Amino acid sequence: MPKIVNKTEKREQLVQAAIPIFAKFGFRDTKMSDIAIHADVGKGTLYEYFPSKDELFLHAFRVWFSYFAEQMQEIMETEKDPRRQILSFYTQYFATIESYRDMYQIYFDFWSELTRNPLLNKQDISDVYQSLRDLFTGILEDGIERKIFRSMDAQVTSVAMIAMADGLLLQWLIEPAAFSIKDLGGVAMTSYINGLC
Amino acid sequence: MPKIVNKTEKREQLVQAAIPIFAKFGFRDTKMSDIAIHADVGKGTLYEYFPSKDELFLHAFRVWFSYFAEQMQEIMETEKDPRRQILSFYTQYFATIESYRDMYQIYFDFWSELTRNPLLNKQDISDVYQSLRDLFTGILEDGIERKIFRSMDAQVTSVAMIAMADGLLLQWLIEPAAFSIKDLGGVAMTSYINGLC
Amino acid sequence: MPKIVNKTEKREQLVQAAIPIFAKFGFRDTKMSDIAIHADVGKGTLYEYFPSKDELFLHAFRVWFSYFAEQMQEIMETEKDPRRQILSFYTQYFATIESYRDMYQIYFDFWSELTRNPLLNKQDISDVYQSLRDLFTGILEDGIERKIFRSMDAQVTSVAMIAMADGLLLQWLIEPAAFSIKDLGGVAMTSYINGLC
Amino acid sequence: MPKIVNKTEKREQLVQAAIPIFAKFGFRDTKMSDIAIHADVGKGTLYEYFPSKDELFLHAFRVWFSYFAEQMQEIMETEKDPRRQILSFYTQYFATIESYRDMYQIYFDFWSELTRNPLLNKQDISDVYQSLRDLFTGILEDGIERKIFRSMDAQVTSVAMIAMADGLLLQWLIEPAAFSIKDLGGVAMTSYINGLC
DNA sequence: GATGAATGAGAGTTCATTCAT
DNA sequence: GATGAATGAACTCTCATTCAT
Secondary structure, eight states: OOOOOOHHHHHHHHHHHHHHHHHHHOTTTOOHHHHHHHHTSOHHHHHHHOSSHHHHHHHHHHHHHHHHHHHHHHHHHHOOSHHHHHHHHHHHHHHHHHHTHHHHTHHHHHHHHHHHOGGGGSHHHHTHHHHHHHHHHHHHHHHHHTTSSOSOOHHHHHHHHHHHHHHHHHHHHHOGGGOOHHHHHHHHHHHHHHTTO | OOOOOOHHHHHHHHHHHHHHHHHHHOTTTOOHHHHHHHHTSOHHHHHHHOSSHHHHHHHHHHHHHHHHHHHHHHHHHHOOSHHHHHHHHHHHHHHHHHHTHHHHTHHHHHHHHHHHOGGGGSHHHHTHHHHHHHHHHHHHHHHHHTTSSOSOOHHHHHHHHHHHHHHHHHHHHHOGGGOOHHHHHHHHHHHHHHTTO | OOOOOOHHHHHHHHHHHHHHHHHHHOTTTOOHHHHHHHHTSOHHHHHHHOSSHHHHHHHHHHHHHHHHHHHHHHHHHHOOSHHHHHHHHHHHHHHHHHHTHHHHTHHHHHHHHHHHOGGGGSHHHHTHHHHHHHHHHHHHHHHHHTTSSOSOOHHHHHHHHHHHHHHHHHHHHHOGGGOOHHHHHHHHHHHHHHTTO | OOOOOOHHHHHHHHHHHHHHHHHHHOTTTOOHHHHHHHHTSOHHHHHHHOSSHHHHHHHHHHHHHHHHHHHHHHHHHHOOSHHHHHHHHHHHHHHHHHHTHHHHTHHHHHHHHHHHOGGGGSHHHHTHHHHHHHHHHHHHHHHHHTTSSOSOOHHHHHHHHHHHHHHHHHHHHHOGGGOOHHHHHHHHHHHHHHTTO
């Protein structure tokens, strides 16, 4: 009887093993053999589950952002006030980042590959930012209608809000000692959102 | 007598040729031979001017940010109003970015290597962000004193302001079609700075 | 399951393939690709077994002299008369050399690298000559005590004896047509040893 | 008026500068640029005097052995006793070696290239050893006739004598700390020659 | 005549991928 | 299904040689 393996589950495991390696060394400097060792499988096994290094990275991206979206979704459903929806999400987000800093270095590679790797130009991937912008635009428009936010260009503001969060993350990843993303990030986002009322 | 060349000038030329290649392919995927072809010199010539690919990239970084600092300096001296100092700089900055988008992709690699490449841990390099934060903090504190800005935590605000600009750049580099950095960036920064008054 | 290979055995095979190439072209002019072709493996395979060209050469050195030492040991145990111990060894040695002349060209590189390559300064390697001198000194002193040899400075004589054999090899390697190392070498060594009685 | 240069003299100078570099690094690891620096000329200048690195090395060889032959010749003319002819030469030879050890490392390369470099197979070069053997054979035969030496095979003995001297040099170059070539070499050669009487 | 800036063939080495076991 | 030994294309870097000045 052949060993029964849940293919999907094992893929997941392998991706989980790959992420910290990609994060540590960067996509191009990560060796498949490193991932194999870290995942405690043979190099060949990786190729049983992913046709190439690129695809493995793509999958990491997908897993990562589906988790991101899930978190987002959860907050959306829990919080009803639009200010709290945005703020709660980022508060939680920055707290997570601060705890798993080493993992978040992978953003450098997501960002970089997103613009340069044809594989990551697949529709479902390259839309990540557009979806987020749409989501925030919706929240903002809803808040404006409900007189929670003052009148403004919701599209511009959603871009700016995402920019602020990304920029904080970026700056912190480059020099984590410079400030606490959890603390400073919370203050900055709160202040920004308050300015929208 | 051999051809007389201005070594410094030629280094400059080679870096200028290297930047768009680094920007296009990313540091790790850029081949020295690509740069050589683009610079219209032999591969060996690159090594006459830079001891390694790493050092060439480092030099690109230095050249880039010294130019950045120069621009900054110029604006500082021209403008006297702190709001205008910040705004003028970013207006000009975003305009430049929009014209040379392909070159600015190199930021992905500056960011990424800044955290992972021991070469870029040299003091003068890794201080880039700290210097910028200090500069903005100074401007803000000056503005607060002069009652141009309302009372605020200047350090947090300087981090946030840089974050906003970087985040806009980042988002735009990933998907330039989504918005015009010149236009939207201008609006967003103006709005942010107005909120500080 | 992947192919099961005896790593040690394969290393041995690769070294055996490398030796004649090193011998033919010299260490510096031997290309890893030549060795790979000769060993009928891919270039990469060499690097599975040796971390560098230097280390491959070092291993060749070790293999070579451990074989030399083995032969020596065997003769020591078979022959009891000190004259025969030395003579039998060199008779056999010169006979081997004459049959494998092309291989012995590698001595030029052992000699040369021994003085210039820091890799070969490892204790076990650079002691090759000292061990041989000690061995011969022992044999000679034993022979003097047993009145087989006349009284003499055993240390000087052991140096001289090794010198004679090396010098014969050297001269013959440079111009094999000039004489037969087997014949002339046998006569010369016999005559030299007889002069010690 | 063009600068008047004695071409032959300058060639000589350049070779003299090249020899210690070849000796230090070995032929293959010696860079033309190193020689140029050491000779205090431009790289291009070397090529004005020698068509290639190989030819420069060839010339070094020729200069070296013509000097060797000169010394030899001088002793031959000064000394009349065949024992003294041989002994005086080697005494002087070993003394020189001990003083210029670093230069004599070049022998590894002479030896090695002599068998492998087609350039050094030119008749006048590869005959170096044959000429020396002929010379010694003549001296020995003369001595035998004059009853200074006992009856022996002069050809075999000349090979052996050269072997002894070369072997001593070789052993000493590899491990100069092991003994003094001047002292031990003198004793060994004297003892060997005395054995021929 | 003298030079050294420029060159590119070719070296050692790496690593994503394959496939026999 | 799992593996890691084998591979070679492709990389960075070197250096003998050339030639414009």
